[in-house]
Amino acid sequence: MTKLALRNLARRYGTVDAVADFSLELAKGEFVSLLGPSGCGKTTTLRMIAGFVPPSGGVIEMDGRPISTATSVVPPERRGMSMIFQSYAIWPNMTVGENVGFGLQVRKLPKAEVERRVDRILEVVQLDALKNRYPAELSGGQQQRVALARAIVVEPEVLLLDEPLSNLDANLREEMRFEIRRLHDEFKITTVYVTHDQAEAMVTSDRIVVMNKGRVEQIDAPQELYARPNSRFVAGFIGRTNFLEGKRQGADIAFDGFTAPAVMLDGASRKGNLLYSLRPQSIQLAGDKPAAGPGLVVEAEIAGRSYLGEYWDYQVKPLSGAMLLRVSTPPTTVFEPGSRVWLVIDPAGMVRLE
Amino acid sequence: MLWIGIIAILLFLVVNPFVHLLATSFRSPDTGGFTWENYAAAYGRERYVQALVNSLKLGAGAALLAGLFAVPLAWAVSRTNMPGRGLVRTLVLATFITPPYTGTVAWILLAGPNAGWLNRLYVFLTGADTGPFNIYSFPGLVVVVALYSYPYIFIFTSAALELVSSEMEDAANILGAGTWLTMRRVTLPLALPAILGGLIICFLEAIALFASPAMIAIPARFNVVTTQLFQFFGNPVRVEVAAAYAMPLLGVTVLLVLVQRLLTHRRGFVALTGKGGERRPLALGPWRWALFGYAMLVASLSVILPYIFLLQAAFAKAWGRGFSLDNLSFKNFRFVLFEHATAAHSVVNSFLFGGAAATLGIIVALGVAYIVARRIVPFAGLLGFLCVAPFVIPGVVLAIGFYSAYAPPPLALYGTAWILILAFTVRFLPIGYVNASAAIRTLNPEMEEAVRILGGGRLTAMRRVVAPLLKRSLLGAWLLMFIPATRELSSAIFLYGPNTKVVSVMIFDMSEEGNFEYLAALALILQLLTLPLLWIGQRAIGRDFMLRRSAT
Numbered sequence: 001m002t003k004l005a006l007r008n009l010a011r012r013y014g015t016v017d018a019v020a021d022f023s024l025e026l027a028k029g030e031f032v033s034l035l036g037p038s039g040c041g042k043t044t045t046l047r048m049i050a051g052f053v054p055p056s057g058g059v060i061e062m063d064g065r066p067i068s069t070a071t072s073v074v075p076p077e078r079r080g081m082s083m084i085f086q087s088y089a090i091w092p093n094m095t096v097g098e099n100v101g102f103g104l105q106v107r108k109l110p111k112a113e114v115e116r117r118v119d120r121i122l123e124v125v126q127l128d129a130l131k132n133r134y135p136a137e138l139s140g141g142q143q144q145r146v147a148l149a150r151a152i153v154v155e156p157e158v159l160l161l162d163e164p165l166s167n168l169d170a171n172l173r174e175e176m177r178f179e180i181r182r183l184h185d186e187f188k189i190t191t192v193y194v195t196h197d198q199a200e201a202m203v204t205s206d207r208i209v210v211m212n213k214g215r216v217e218q219i220d221a222p223q224e225l226y227a228r229p230n231s232r233f234v235a236g237f238i239g240r241t242n243f244l245e246g247k248r249q250g251a252d253i254a255f256d257g258f259t260a261p262a263v264m265l266d267g268a269s270r271k272g273n274l275l276y277s278l279r280p281q282s283i284q285l286a287g288d289k290p291a292a293g294p295g296l297v298v299e300a301e302i303a304g305r306s307y308l309g310e311y312w313d314y315q316v317k318p319l320s321g322a323m324l325l326r327v328s329t330p331p332t333t334v335f336e337p338g339s340r341v342w343l344v345i346d347p348a349g350m351v352r353l354e
Numbered sequence: 355m356l357w358i359g360i361i362a363i364l365l366f367l368v369v370n371p372f373v374h375l376l377a378t379s380f381r382s383p384d385t386g387g388f389t390w391e392n393y394a395a396a397y398g399r400e401r402y403v404q405a406l407v408n409s410l411k412l413g414a415g416a417a418l419l420a421g422l423f424a425v426p427l428a429w430a431v432s433r434t435n436m437p438g439r440g441l442v443r444t445l446v447l448a449t450f451i452t453p454p455y456t457g458t459v460a461w462i463l464l465a466g467p468n469a470g471w472l473n474r475l476y477v478f479l480t481g482a483d484t485g486p487f488n489i490y491s492f493p494g495l496v497v498v499v500a501l502y503s504y505p506y507i508f509i510f511t512s513a514a515l516e517l518v519s520s521e522m523e524d525a526a527n528i529l530g531a532g533t534w535l536t537m538r539r540v541t542l543p544l545a546l547p548a549i550l551g552g553l554i555i556c557f558l559e560a561i562a563l564f565a566s567p568a569m570i571a572i573p574a575r576f577n578v579v580t581t582q583l584f585q586f587f588g589n590p591v592r593v594e595v596a597a598a599y600a601m602p603l604l605g606v607t608v609l610l611v612l613v614q615r616l617l618t619h620r621r622g623f624v625a626l627t628g629k630g631g632e633r634r635p636l637a638l639g640p641w642r643w644a645l646f647g648y649a650m651l652v653a654s655l656s657v658i659l660p661y662i663f664l665l666q667a668a669f670a671k672a673w674g675r676g677f678s679l680d681n682l683s684f685k686n687f688r689f690v691l692f693e694h695a696t697a698a699h700s701v702v703n704s705f706l707f708g709g710a711a712a713t714l715g716i717i718v719a720l721g722v723a724y725i726v727a728r729r730i731v732p733f734a735g736l737l738g739f740l741c742v743a744p745f746v747i748p749g750v751v752l753a754i755g756f757y758s759a760y761a762p763p764p765l766a767l768y769g770t771a772w773i774l775i776l777a778f779t780v781r782f783l784p785i786g787y788v789n790a791s792a793a794i795r796t797l798n799p800e801m802e803e804a805v806r807i808l809g810g811g812r813l814t815a816m817r818r819v820v821a822p823l824l825k826r827s828l829l830g831a832w833l834l835m836f837i838p839a840t841r842e843l844s845s846a847i848f849l850y851g852p853n854t855k856v857v858s859v860m861i862f863d864m865s866e867e868g869n870f871e872y873l874a875a876l877a878l879i880l881q882l883l884t885l886p887l888l889w890i891g892q893r894a895i896g897r898d899f900m901l902r903r904s905a906t
Binding site for chain 1: 798800801803804805806807808809810811814818819822823
């Protein structure tokens with residue numbers, strides 16, 4: 001069942017298209033992230049959903065009713081949504097309890113009911129001991145939890161999050177990702193989450209919308225997005241990758257440094273230049289020439305390496321080419337720079353890009 | 355709906371009086387039709403034109419002299435190790451809160467021909483027959499005006515100097531420039547736009563000032579623009595001619611404010627907004643005592659001597675009889691507080707009208723600042739412009755505009771409290787607006803968006819979040835409007851009626867009657883009532899209350 005639908009949504013500032021031709025449908029209870037570099041239009045889209053920014057074209061529907069069009073916009077206070085802001089926007093003049101209870105008060109719930117629900121949600125986010133504190137006395141992580149509690153306690157139609165973790169340090173950020181997903185699993189609120197951090201999006205989301213320059217690049221589940229990116233931008237933005245440019249030569253496709261039989265590769269029937277993405281994990285390194293198998297075997301030299309604890313990051317150069325490839329190996333696979341190696345490339349890992 | 359109300363208020367307060375001022379200047383007093391005659395009458399006599407020239411000379415002289423007072427003080431206080439920097443700052447503040455009419459009266463006591471204390475001292479020391487000082491002269495007027503307007507230059511200059519980081523000076527030092535070369539080539543040029551801006555403001559204050567010229571120039575038998583306007587307002591009231599005659603004053607002010615904005619925005623403050631690290635005071639060696647001496651000289655002239663002799667007069671049976679126990683009396687205070695028919699009432703009026711004007715002003719200023727900051731209506735910037743526009747309208751000109759717009763029916767506000775309250779509101783609206791919008795800029799809009807997405811409207815956001823968070827700064831802004839409103843003379847003198855006399859007008863009347871003892875007592879009461887307000891302001895906003903740049 002569609003909860004929220006964005007149809008051909010557009011926002012233009014002067015001559016600049018901040019968002020163009022954006023379409024997306026969210027099922028009830030679904031968690032969708034808008035992911036992209038800064039300036040890609042993701043926050044503008046979120047603010048259009050919230051009702052703070054009127055669209056210049058297209059329509060936003062909630063439960064089948066239009067709530068934003070170019071000519072009429074239901075104001076934010078009448079949308080029944082809630083939002084977590086980048087700055088948290090915790091009101092410093094109110095205690096934790098008053099902050100969290102605000103939305104219920106505005107909805108004119110009886111006092112006892114407000115108290116009960118505030119206490120319960122504070123327990124859920126483990127802030128029950130801090131109910132009467134002022135925000136200035138809280139740590140960044142605690143403020144973040146207040147913002148979460150304040151947004152969830154009203155049981156919103158749609159929950160919006162605008163880069164909520166960008167002001168936290170790395171450890172806390174990782175903890176809060178799981179917290180956000182846990183709360184979503186508990187309350188099943190339809191959620192739109194804006195972030196520029198791919199790991200955040202992958203941990204929290206059912207689906208991810210990758211945006212670039214105001215347009216949707218791809219909408220897919222995290223694992224699909226990683227395994228089957230459909231554009232150079234998505235492949236480069238989600239995880240690390242090698243871009244390989246090839247040319248059809250008879251029954252083969254020639255890359256810089258090696259060739260591959262066209263039948264082994266995805267979509268190679270096309271003419272002209274072909275662009276492939278090859279993840280560093282889809283290449284293995286061997287010290288001796290491996291026996292013939294399903295993989296492509298290429299002789300190469302180690303050009304450089306970095307040790308990152310969880311894996312080695314090698315730069316290797318196929319002997320007959322100038323291109324450098326990045327290869328990730330387990331920490332136990334050690335090769336000295338300058339040594340001769342064999343690359344074993346999994347053809348299924350070569351994803352053709354448009 | 356609320357926004358439309360605020361826009362209507364601005365039209366009523368700012369636009370309509372201005373339009374009436376223009377229209378009145380072209381309206382024939384007899385037929386009501388269009389005419390150039392008012393302009394012919396206003397500039398047809400040589401002495402009217404001479405008054406214009408006098409005003410320009412007064413402005414230039416006072417601004418230059420005030421610059422000589424203020425710039426060394428500002429530099430000493432903000433950048434050097436001169437002793438007593440806090441004291442000097444306090445004395446500058448004391449100067450700033452001394453109304454020009456109070457300072458002028460003090461200087462009449464000090465430098466009146468023959469009886470003035472400085473003349474008596476001179477006679478006593480030299481045995482001469484008469485002393486050399488005569489306050490009732492053009493130079494006398496220039497000195498008095500400069501003494502009570504130099505704080506403006508001080509505020510501008512010290513604000514600029516405090517933004518020049520020591521690192522900028524270090525950079526010159528490390529390249530081989532000594533202390534003086536660094537000051538001449540780096541520090542002063544960086545502060546120069548601000549100093550020039552301060553000089554311009556000082557010039558504008560001087561030409562718009564009514565009190566000092568009225569007390570000094572009229573007895574000395576010369577006129578400046580403001581006193582000439584006052585005479586056009588005498589019997590019979592020639593408001594059409596006055597409106598025409600006010601135009602050059604308005605024109606010069608608009609032009610110079612534009613120049614000033616250009617100066618301080620283009621180079622000065624852009625270059626100075628660096629985060630700027632620490633600011634070390636410059637060690638001056640023995641020179642610091644010389645500088646301290648100069649600062650004390652300026653402060654003596656503007657504060658210490660004037661208040662000594664105001665106190666003497668206020669507690670004297672007759673001020674001319676000097677300092678002796680048998681001349682000591684409380685009768686002046688008793689008289690102005692309990693016996694005089696309207697003096698005590700005028701104090702109450704001042705505080706009531708000032709309070710009402712500041713309250714109305716802060717509501718309008720906050721409303722407009724909010725609309726502008728959040729871009730709620732198209733052309734919001736225009737509303738902001740209307741709020742700061744009265745800054746370029748001298749008090750006397752504003753009063754003429756209000757008189758021509760609201761004295762005639764249907765409103766017939768002349769002589770009522772409302773015309774004073776509204777005029778004061780407009781007069782100090784720019785102060786309120788500048789402060790309110792600075793306060794709103796410190797507020798993350800997400801604070802209000804959080805209210806709205808949770809179901810509260812804009813008014814809820816204002817009431818529950820914006821107002822509580824801005825409480826302190828708004829209180830400060832309110833005081834910054836209220837304090838000058840309680841002592842405003844230049845617009846009040848044209849608009850008061852028999853029952854709405856304010857304390858400034860009362861003091862001015864007493865000076866015309868020569869009742870300096872009563873006058874001194876009343877002026878000191880006004881100053882005394884201001885002290886708790888200052889204290890509250892400093893508690894709410896900090897030590898720099900009133901001496902900040904946004905205060906002007």
